[in-house]
Amino acid sequence: MPRRVKAEEKRREVIAGAAGLFDRAGYHTANMTEVAAAAGLRKPSLYHYFASKDEILFWIHEEFIDLLVQRQRERGELPPAEALREVMGDVLSLMETHRGHVRVFFEHYRELAERDRATIREKRDAYYESVREVVERGQADGTFRDLDPALVTLALFGMCNWAYQWYRPDGPLSSEAIAEFFFDLLTNGLTRR
Protein backbone atom coordinates (compact mmCIF):
# COMPACT_ATOMS: atom_id res chain seq x y z
CA MET A 1 0.00 0.00 0.00
CA PRO A 2 1.42 3.44 -0.88
CA ARG A 3 2.55 5.34 2.16
CA ARG A 4 0.14 8.22 1.54
CA VAL A 5 -2.88 5.91 1.41
CA LYS A 6 -1.76 4.25 4.61
CA ALA A 7 -1.44 7.62 6.37
CA GLU A 8 -4.91 8.58 5.15
CA GLU A 9 -6.28 5.35 6.56
CA LYS A 10 -4.61 5.93 9.92
CA ARG A 11 -6.07 9.44 10.05
CA ARG A 12 -9.53 7.99 9.54
CA GLU A 13 -8.95 5.48 12.31
CA VAL A 14 -7.91 8.27 14.68
CA ILE A 15 -11.00 10.30 13.79
CA ALA A 16 -13.30 7.30 14.28
CA GLY A 17 -11.64 6.35 17.57
CA ALA A 18 -11.82 9.93 18.83
CA ALA A 19 -15.49 10.26 17.87
CA GLY A 20 -16.31 7.13 19.85
CA LEU A 21 -14.24 8.31 22.81
CA PHE A 22 -15.86 11.78 22.83
CA ASP A 23 -19.29 10.12 22.71
CA ARG A 24 -18.51 7.87 25.68
CA ALA A 25 -16.34 10.09 27.85
CA GLY A 26 -17.31 13.59 26.72
CA TYR A 27 -15.26 15.88 24.50
CA HIS A 28 -14.14 18.10 27.36
CA THR A 29 -13.00 15.25 29.59
CA ALA A 30 -11.04 13.28 27.00
CA ASN A 31 -7.37 14.14 26.52
CA MET A 32 -4.88 13.47 23.72
CA THR A 33 -3.36 10.49 25.52
CA GLU A 34 -6.77 8.82 25.52
CA VAL A 35 -7.38 9.80 21.91
CA ALA A 36 -4.09 8.15 21.00
CA ALA A 37 -4.97 5.02 22.95
CA ALA A 38 -8.38 4.81 21.28
CA ALA A 39 -6.59 4.59 17.92
CA GLY A 40 -3.89 2.21 19.12
CA LEU A 41 -1.18 4.87 19.00
CA ARG A 42 1.19 6.48 21.44
CA LYS A 43 0.83 10.22 21.91
CA PRO A 44 3.90 11.28 19.85
CA SER A 45 2.59 9.28 16.88
CA LEU A 46 -0.83 10.87 17.26
CA TYR A 47 0.75 14.32 16.93
CA HIS A 48 2.18 13.16 13.62
CA TYR A 49 -1.40 13.14 12.30
CA PHE A 50 -3.17 15.86 14.28
CA ALA A 51 -1.84 18.91 16.08
CA SER A 52 -4.65 19.17 18.62
CA LYS A 53 -8.01 17.93 19.90
CA ASP A 54 -9.60 20.94 18.17
CA GLU A 55 -8.28 19.77 14.85
CA ILE A 56 -9.75 16.32 15.35
CA LEU A 57 -13.05 17.94 16.33
CA PHE A 58 -13.07 19.70 12.98
CA TRP A 59 -12.41 16.51 11.03
CA ILE A 60 -15.22 14.66 12.78
CA HIS A 61 -17.59 17.43 11.73
CA GLU A 62 -16.25 17.45 8.20
CA GLU A 63 -16.50 13.68 7.72
CA PHE A 64 -20.05 13.64 9.02
CA ILE A 65 -21.46 16.38 6.81
CA ASP A 66 -19.47 15.17 3.79
CA LEU A 67 -21.00 11.71 4.14
CA LEU A 68 -24.54 13.12 4.07
CA VAL A 69 -23.81 15.36 1.11
CA GLN A 70 -22.07 12.58 -0.80
CA ARG A 71 -24.91 10.08 -0.37
CA GLN A 72 -27.41 12.59 -1.58
CA ARG A 73 -25.27 13.54 -4.57
CA GLU A 74 -24.71 9.92 -5.60
CA ARG A 75 -28.43 9.29 -5.89
CA GLY A 76 -29.02 12.11 -8.34
CA GLU A 77 -32.48 13.65 -8.62
CA LEU A 78 -35.35 11.44 -7.41
CA PRO A 79 -39.07 12.25 -7.25
CA PRO A 80 -39.56 14.59 -4.25
CA ALA A 81 -41.21 12.14 -1.83
CA GLU A 82 -38.66 9.48 -2.65
CA ALA A 83 -35.83 11.98 -2.17
CA LEU A 84 -37.07 12.94 1.32
CA ARG A 85 -37.39 9.29 2.31
CA GLU A 86 -33.78 8.71 1.33
CA VAL A 87 -32.53 11.75 3.26
CA MET A 88 -34.34 10.52 6.37
CA GLY A 89 -32.77 7.10 5.83
CA ASP A 90 -29.31 8.67 5.52
CA VAL A 91 -29.57 10.54 8.81
CA LEU A 92 -30.97 7.58 10.73
CA SER A 93 -28.40 5.18 9.31
CA LEU A 94 -25.58 7.39 10.61
CA MET A 95 -26.99 6.91 14.14
CA GLU A 96 -26.15 3.27 13.61
CA THR A 97 -22.78 3.54 11.91
CA HIS A 98 -21.38 6.87 13.21
CA ARG A 99 -22.85 7.52 16.66
CA GLY A 100 -19.77 9.27 17.94
CA HIS A 101 -19.71 11.60 14.95
CA VAL A 102 -23.40 12.35 15.44
CA ARG A 103 -23.15 13.52 19.04
CA VAL A 104 -20.05 15.56 18.33
CA PHE A 105 -21.71 17.17 15.32
CA PHE A 106 -24.82 18.09 17.28
CA GLU A 107 -23.28 19.06 20.61
CA HIS A 108 -19.82 20.42 19.93
CA TYR A 109 -20.25 22.62 16.90
CA ARG A 110 -19.84 25.67 19.11
CA GLU A 111 -16.45 24.47 20.32
CA LEU A 112 -15.02 24.55 16.80
CA ALA A 113 -12.45 27.25 16.10
CA GLU A 114 -14.12 30.19 14.39
CA ARG A 115 -12.74 29.51 10.91
CA ASP A 116 -13.61 25.81 11.16
CA ARG A 117 -17.09 26.68 12.32
CA ALA A 118 -17.61 28.83 9.24
CA THR A 119 -16.50 25.98 6.97
CA ILE A 120 -18.84 23.48 8.60
CA ARG A 121 -21.71 25.95 8.78
CA GLU A 122 -21.45 26.58 5.06
CA LYS A 123 -21.62 22.87 4.23
CA ARG A 124 -24.41 22.22 6.70
CA ASP A 125 -26.46 25.13 5.41
CA ALA A 126 -25.97 23.99 1.82
CA TYR A 127 -27.19 20.52 2.79
CA TYR A 128 -30.32 21.89 4.54
CA GLU A 129 -30.87 24.10 1.53
CA SER A 130 -30.74 21.13 -0.83
CA VAL A 131 -33.44 19.39 1.22
CA ARG A 132 -35.54 22.55 1.28
CA GLU A 133 -35.31 22.55 -2.50
CA VAL A 134 -36.68 19.01 -2.60
CA VAL A 135 -39.68 20.18 -0.55
CA GLU A 136 -40.17 23.08 -2.96
CA ARG A 137 -39.96 20.75 -5.93
CA GLY A 138 -42.68 18.61 -4.35
CA GLN A 139 -44.81 21.69 -3.86
CA ALA A 140 -44.29 22.82 -7.45
CA ASP A 141 -45.35 19.46 -8.85
CA GLY A 142 -48.37 19.23 -6.52
CA THR A 143 -47.11 16.35 -4.32
CA PHE A 144 -46.79 18.42 -1.13
CA ARG A 145 -48.95 21.03 0.58
CA ASP A 146 -47.85 24.65 0.36
CA LEU A 147 -46.30 24.97 3.81
CA ASP A 148 -43.21 27.05 4.62
CA PRO A 149 -40.51 24.79 3.12
CA ALA A 150 -37.84 25.95 5.58
CA LEU A 151 -39.97 24.93 8.57
CA VAL A 152 -40.88 21.62 6.93
CA THR A 153 -37.16 20.95 6.51
CA LEU A 154 -36.45 21.80 10.14
CA ALA A 155 -39.30 19.53 11.25
CA LEU A 156 -37.94 16.67 9.13
CA PHE A 157 -34.44 17.05 10.53
CA GLY A 158 -35.85 17.45 14.03
CA MET A 159 -37.62 14.09 13.88
CA CYS A 160 -34.53 12.35 12.50
CA ASN A 161 -31.68 14.15 14.24
CA TRP A 162 -33.30 13.89 17.66
CA ALA A 163 -32.95 10.12 17.42
CA TYR A 164 -29.34 10.57 18.53
CA GLN A 165 -30.81 11.11 22.01
CA TRP A 166 -32.72 7.83 22.13
CA TYR A 167 -31.73 5.48 19.31
CA ARG A 168 -29.95 2.30 20.40
CA PRO A 169 -28.32 0.12 17.73
CA ASP A 170 -29.28 -2.95 19.76
CA GLY A 171 -32.90 -1.80 20.17
CA PRO A 172 -35.94 -3.54 18.64
CA LEU A 173 -36.08 -1.42 15.46
CA SER A 174 -33.49 -0.96 12.75
CA SER A 175 -32.59 2.57 11.77
CA GLU A 176 -34.16 1.82 8.39
CA ALA A 177 -37.51 0.87 9.96
CA ILE A 178 -37.51 4.06 12.02
CA ALA A 179 -36.75 6.20 8.97
CA GLU A 180 -39.59 4.52 7.10
CA PHE A 181 -41.97 5.12 10.04
CA PHE A 182 -41.01 8.80 10.30
CA PHE A 183 -41.36 9.26 6.54
CA ASP A 184 -44.89 7.84 6.67
CA LEU A 185 -45.78 10.02 9.66
CA LEU A 186 -44.33 13.18 8.11
CA THR A 187 -45.99 12.73 4.75
CA ASN A 188 -49.32 11.12 5.74
CA GLY A 189 -49.82 12.64 9.18
CA LEU A 190 -51.11 11.21 12.43
CA THR A 191 -54.79 11.97 11.87
CA ARG A 192 -56.98 9.14 10.61
CA ARG A 193 -58.97 9.89 7.41
Add this chain to the structure above:
Amino acid sequence: MPRRVKAEEKRREVIAGAAGLFDRAGYHTANMTEVAAAAGLRKPSLYHYFASKDEILFWIHEEFIDLLVQRQRERGELPPAEALREVMGDVLSLMETHRGHVRVFFEHYRELAERDRATIREKRDAYYESVREVVERGQADGTFRDLDPALVTLALFGMCNWAYQWYRPDGPLSSEAIAEFFFDLLTNGLTRR
Protein backbone atom coordinates in the same frame (compact mmCIF):
# COMPACT_ATOMS: atom_id res chain seq x y z
CA MET B 1 -41.02 39.18 52.76
CA PRO B 2 -40.31 36.19 55.01
CA ARG B 3 -36.67 35.21 54.99
CA ARG B 4 -37.39 31.72 53.65
CA VAL B 5 -39.29 33.06 50.63
CA LYS B 6 -36.48 35.50 49.90
CA ALA B 7 -33.90 32.71 50.01
CA GLU B 8 -36.07 30.66 47.67
CA GLU B 9 -36.22 33.58 45.26
CA LYS B 10 -32.46 34.04 45.35
CA ARG B 11 -31.99 30.34 44.61
CA ARG B 12 -34.16 30.71 41.52
CA GLU B 13 -32.16 33.71 40.40
CA VAL B 14 -28.93 31.76 40.74
CA ILE B 15 -30.38 28.85 38.75
CA ALA B 16 -31.64 31.15 35.99
CA GLY B 17 -28.35 33.05 35.85
CA ALA B 18 -26.35 29.83 35.75
CA ALA B 19 -28.54 28.35 32.99
CA GLY B 20 -27.95 31.45 30.85
CA LEU B 21 -24.22 31.36 31.57
CA PHE B 22 -23.91 27.65 30.73
CA ASP B 23 -25.80 28.28 27.48
CA ARG B 24 -23.48 31.12 26.45
CA ALA B 25 -20.12 29.96 27.79
CA GLY B 26 -20.58 26.19 28.03
CA TYR B 27 -21.13 24.19 31.20
CA HIS B 28 -17.57 22.87 31.30
CA THR B 29 -15.93 26.24 30.84
CA ALA B 30 -17.96 28.20 33.38
CA ASN B 31 -16.71 28.29 36.99
CA MET B 32 -18.38 29.13 40.30
CA THR B 33 -16.98 32.68 40.34
CA GLU B 34 -18.78 33.34 37.04
CA VAL B 35 -21.93 31.63 38.27
CA ALA B 36 -21.89 33.94 41.30
CA ALA B 37 -21.35 37.01 39.12
CA ALA B 38 -24.22 36.01 36.82
CA ALA B 39 -26.53 36.11 39.85
CA GLY B 40 -25.03 39.30 41.28
CA LEU B 41 -23.38 37.49 44.18
CA ARG B 42 -19.87 37.02 45.44
CA LYS B 43 -18.60 33.46 45.57
CA PRO B 44 -18.93 32.94 49.36
CA SER B 45 -22.60 33.98 49.20
CA LEU B 46 -23.18 31.61 46.28
CA TYR B 47 -21.93 28.71 48.42
CA HIS B 48 -24.61 29.63 50.93
CA TYR B 49 -27.17 28.45 48.38
CA PHE B 50 -25.40 25.75 46.39
CA ALA B 51 -22.48 23.51 47.29
CA SER B 52 -21.28 22.94 43.71
CA LYS B 53 -21.78 23.42 40.00
CA ASP B 54 -23.12 19.85 39.87
CA GLU B 55 -25.85 20.77 42.30
CA ILE B 56 -26.90 23.73 40.18
CA LEU B 57 -26.90 21.47 37.13
CA PHE B 58 -29.39 19.23 38.89
CA TRP B 59 -31.71 22.12 39.80
CA ILE B 60 -31.73 23.40 36.23
CA HIS B 61 -32.86 19.97 35.08
CA GLU B 62 -35.45 19.72 37.82
CA GLU B 63 -36.97 23.14 37.17
CA PHE B 64 -37.22 22.44 33.46
CA ILE B 65 -38.99 19.10 33.66
CA ASP B 66 -41.20 20.27 36.55
CA LEU B 67 -42.40 23.20 34.44
CA LEU B 68 -43.46 20.91 31.61
CA VAL B 69 -45.19 18.48 33.94
CA GLN B 70 -46.95 21.25 35.84
CA ARG B 71 -48.36 22.94 32.72
CA GLN B 72 -49.71 19.67 31.47
CA ARG B 73 -51.24 18.84 34.84
CA GLU B 74 -52.91 22.25 35.20
CA ARG B 75 -54.78 21.82 31.91
CA GLY B 76 -56.42 18.58 32.96
CA GLU B 77 -57.61 16.13 30.30
CA LEU B 78 -58.25 17.67 26.86
CA PRO B 79 -59.36 15.96 23.65
CA PRO B 80 -56.29 14.10 22.28
CA ALA B 81 -55.44 16.39 19.34
CA GLU B 82 -55.87 19.47 21.51
CA ALA B 83 -53.68 17.93 24.21
CA LEU B 84 -50.84 17.27 21.73
CA ARG B 85 -51.06 20.81 20.38
CA GLU B 86 -50.66 22.16 23.92
CA VAL B 87 -47.67 19.94 24.68
CA MET B 88 -45.96 21.15 21.51
CA GLY B 89 -46.73 24.72 22.55
CA ASP B 90 -45.24 24.10 26.01
CA VAL B 91 -41.94 22.82 24.63
CA LEU B 92 -41.58 25.57 22.05
CA SER B 93 -42.47 28.29 24.55
CA LEU B 94 -39.62 27.17 26.82
CA MET B 95 -37.20 27.83 23.96
CA GLU B 96 -38.30 31.43 24.31
CA THR B 97 -38.41 31.77 28.08
CA HIS B 98 -35.82 29.21 29.30
CA ARG B 99 -33.21 28.78 26.57
CA GLY B 100 -30.40 28.15 29.01
CA HIS B 101 -32.39 25.46 30.80
CA VAL B 102 -33.21 23.84 27.45
CA ARG B 103 -29.63 23.41 26.28
CA VAL B 104 -28.51 22.19 29.67
CA PHE B 105 -31.38 19.70 29.80
CA PHE B 106 -30.61 18.32 26.35
CA GLU B 107 -26.82 18.37 26.41
CA HIS B 108 -25.71 17.90 30.00
CA TYR B 109 -27.95 15.16 31.32
CA ARG B 110 -25.04 12.75 31.23
CA GLU B 111 -22.98 15.01 33.47
CA LEU B 112 -25.51 14.72 36.32
CA ALA B 113 -24.40 12.75 39.35
CA GLU B 114 -25.78 9.23 39.14
CA ARG B 115 -28.49 9.66 41.77
CA ASP B 116 -29.57 12.97 40.26
CA ARG B 117 -29.69 11.41 36.83
CA ALA B 118 -32.03 8.72 38.10
CA THR B 119 -34.35 11.35 39.60
CA ILE B 120 -34.50 13.36 36.37
CA ARG B 121 -34.81 10.27 34.19
CA GLU B 122 -37.81 9.12 36.16
CA LYS B 123 -39.60 12.46 35.75
CA ARG B 124 -38.68 12.75 32.09
CA ASP B 125 -39.83 9.21 31.35
CA ALA B 126 -43.13 9.83 33.17
CA TYR B 127 -43.66 12.96 31.07
CA TYR B 128 -42.97 11.12 27.79
CA GLU B 129 -45.26 8.36 28.99
CA SER B 130 -48.09 10.81 29.65
CA VAL B 131 -47.79 12.09 26.07
CA ARG B 132 -47.72 8.54 24.71
CA GLU B 133 -50.97 7.95 26.59
CA VAL B 134 -52.53 10.95 24.83
CA VAL B 135 -51.57 9.39 21.49
CA GLU B 136 -53.13 6.09 22.60
CA ARG B 137 -56.28 7.87 23.71
CA GLY B 138 -56.51 9.44 20.26
CA GLN B 139 -56.10 6.03 18.67
CA ALA B 140 -58.75 4.50 20.91
CA ASP B 141 -61.30 7.18 20.02
CA GLY B 142 -60.48 6.99 16.29
CA THR B 143 -58.80 10.42 15.95
CA PHE B 144 -55.33 9.08 15.19
CA ARG B 145 -53.97 6.32 12.96
CA ASP B 146 -52.76 3.13 14.63
CA LEU B 147 -49.05 3.82 14.53
CA ASP B 148 -46.59 2.80 17.24
CA PRO B 149 -47.45 5.41 19.90
CA ALA B 150 -43.94 5.43 21.37
CA LEU B 151 -42.40 6.33 18.00
CA VAL B 152 -45.08 8.95 17.37
CA THR B 153 -44.17 10.52 20.71
CA LEU B 154 -40.46 10.50 19.87
CA ALA B 155 -41.21 12.10 16.48
CA LEU B 156 -43.30 14.81 18.15
CA PHE B 157 -40.60 15.62 20.69
CA GLY B 158 -37.96 15.46 17.95
CA MET B 159 -39.68 18.15 15.90
CA CYS B 160 -40.15 20.39 18.94
CA ASN B 161 -37.02 19.73 20.99
CA TRP B 162 -34.72 20.14 18.00
CA ALA B 163 -35.78 23.76 17.77
CA TYR B 164 -33.28 24.48 20.56
CA GLN B 165 -30.64 24.16 17.81
CA TRP B 166 -32.13 26.79 15.51
CA TYR B 167 -34.88 28.81 17.24
CA ARG B 168 -34.05 32.49 17.81
CA PRO B 169 -36.36 34.55 20.07
CA ASP B 170 -35.74 37.54 17.78
CA GLY B 171 -36.50 35.55 14.60
CA PRO B 172 -39.49 36.13 12.32
CA LEU B 173 -41.79 33.54 13.95
CA SER B 174 -43.05 33.35 17.51
CA SER B 175 -42.61 30.07 19.34
CA GLU B 176 -46.42 29.79 19.30
CA ALA B 177 -46.59 30.08 15.51
CA ILE B 178 -43.92 27.39 15.14
CA ALA B 179 -45.74 25.05 17.52
CA GLU B 180 -48.95 25.56 15.55
CA PHE B 181 -47.14 24.87 12.27
CA PHE B 182 -45.56 21.68 13.61
CA PHE B 183 -48.88 20.51 15.04
CA ASP B 184 -50.53 20.94 11.63
CA LEU B 185 -47.65 19.13 9.89
CA LEU B 186 -47.61 16.26 12.39
CA THR B 187 -51.36 15.68 12.32
CA ASN B 188 -52.20 16.49 8.67
CA GLY B 189 -48.95 15.48 6.98
CA LEU B 190 -46.99 17.05 4.16
CA THR B 191 -48.73 15.26 1.29
CA ARG B 192 -51.43 17.14 -0.57
CA ARG B 193 -54.77 15.33 -0.77
